[in-house]
Amino acid sequence: xxxxxxxxxxxxxxxxxxxxxxxxxxxxxSSYIMGWFRQxxxxxxxxxxxxxxxxxxTYYADSVKGRFTISRDNAKNTVYLQMTSLQPEDTAxxxxxxxxxxxxxxxxxxxxxxxxxxxxxxxx
Numbered sequence: 602x603x604x605x606x607x608x609x610x611x612x613x614x615x616x617x618x619x620x621x622x623x624x625x626x627x628x629x630x631s632s633y634i635m636g637w638f639r640q641x642x643x644x645x646x647x648x649x650x651x652x653x654x655x656x657x658x659t660y661y662a663d664s665v666k667g668r669f670t671i672s673r674d675n676a677k678n679t680v681y682l683q684m685t686s687l688q689p690e691d692t693a694x695x696x697x698x699x700x701x702x703x704x705x706x707x708x709x710x711x712x713x714x715x716x717x718x719x720x721x722x723x724x725x
Contacts, residue, residue: 603627603714605697610719613687621682621719623697634700635680636712637671639693646709687723694718
């Protein structure tokens, strides 16, 4: 079984930064893609970024490209999301999840083993 626990959310002013963490336990993650999603009130869950646990290759949604950076620490079984230049539209609950093999790795259904989420609120 896989457990994912997100942390690092909070309240920040527009233009500020936050770093989210996703600590993984259970099965080894060496062959998986890990992703971050977010869900704002009344909106669907949307893809933010993903990273290969094995080679560190990354992919970002256009809305966060150049502002957010996803990274991982294999020794700590932890994935990070460094968020800079935050804007009110970035306000959401942020989730990490494990990618399913042989999927597009862009839709929520392409991921499983979701964490409980961490709230990010950006004030204007």
